[in-house]
Amino acid sequence: MMTKVLLVEDDIALREIYSARFTAENFEVITADDGEQALSQAIKERPDIIILDIMMPKISGFDVLDILRSTPETKNVKVIVMSALSQESDIQKGKQLGADAYLVKSQTTLSDVVNKVQEILAKPPRGASA
Numbered sequence: 001m002m003t004k005v006l007l008v009e010d011d012i013a014l015r016e017i018y019s020a021r022f023t024a025e026n027f028e029v030i031t032a033d034d035g036e037q038a039l040s041q042a043i044k045e046r047p048d049i050i051i052l053d054i055m056m057p058k059i060s061g062f063d064v065l066d067i068l069r070s071t072p073e074t075k076n077v078k079v080i081v082m083s084a085l086s087q088e089s090d091i092q093k094g095k096q097l098g099a100d101a102y103l104v105k106s107q108t109t110l111s112d113v114v115n116k117v118q119e120i121l122a123k124p125p126r127g128a129s130a
Contacts, residue, residue: 002028
């Protein structure tokens, strides 16, 4: 079974770069380019992990995260927020809304993202008792 990653990013170039890298790392990659698409893909595809941009058209990543966490089908899916927003208040907001990790784009390489995904996937499922 391939691990399925849902990549939510409205920047086409970034989406392509990340898709290529994750495909090379043997992930099955699904993409979405706005918040609405992200939510429908998450419910339809049931990804193992979601990489979620915050600044997007239609529905912001924070709202997407909030909806994912309050939807039974997706409440335990692992989510890494990846954002240009680097303020501590944004990072705190992401974590409060239930992100498993928060990466700041300007401080993160492609390898960092892959490593973080693998690290988060290795942890017990969300909602599982330790």
